[in-house]
Amino acid sequence: MTGVAQGHGSAQGPFSRTYNCRWNENPEAPTSGGCKAAIAAGGTQAMYDWHEVNIANAAGNSRSIIPDGKLCSAGRDKYKGLDLPRTDWAATKLTSGANITFQLKATAPHRGTFELFSTKTGWNPSAPLKWSDLDSSFAKVTEPTIANGAYQINVKLPSGKTGRHLIYVIWQRSDSPEAFYSCSDVIY
Incomplete structure (x- = not known):
């Protein structure tokens, strides 16, 4: 199969739903209920x-x-399965209020701003x-560094979170009107 890749990146740590289903699992034989x-x-x-x-x-x-x-x-519509409301999406364990480096795979780097949101308590x-369902953004970073093929975004996670949550990322390019989106399931 040949062609030009149209994609440009997604969260790899904490992993997004698409990244997990593609790389941590196997689209042909998924293991988590969410990916299935x-x-x-x-x-x-x-x-x-x-x-x-x-x-x-x-x-x-x-x-x-x-x-x-x-x-x-x-x-x-192509990605409608990612919207399924479920409690069995694979999730990354995090510590509420901790400092972490959020990594977004840069398959085709572009200039822009990344904005990260967390679901509200009680979601x-x-x-x-x-x-x-989303709190105000807890991080907004323009032009983060790229290392090891991924944008490195140093953030302080929201405090007071417990249980299952979702981190939503909007990556708005500054060199184009295009934007990318990512959903990462997490457990605090």
Whole structure:
């Protein structure tokens, strides 16, 4: 198979849903309930295209163009399985309030700003993710460094979080109206 890759990156640590289903599991034989359900809903191609959950003309308007319940897919039908509300998505264990280096795989680096959000206390992972489920961003970083093929974003995680949460990332390019989106399930 030949062609030009259209994707540009996704969270690898804490891993995003697409990164996990593609690299930590196998799209042809997934092991977690979340990946199995996502592939059943949308097929394996979305996981092979794990790095292109994007909107070409977002231009900083993500909140107005991505509907509630479709944040993880960026409203794209191809990635609809990523929006499934479930409690069995594989998750990264984190410590609330800790300093970490968030890593986003840079398959095709671009200039831009990364904004990270966490779900609010009391968020229900069994319900569709809505914009109102997200706290204000806890980090906004422009032009982070790239090391070992990944953007390195040093952040302090939100304090007071316990249990299952989701970290939502918007990567808005500054050299184009294109934006990328990532959902990472975490447990504090």
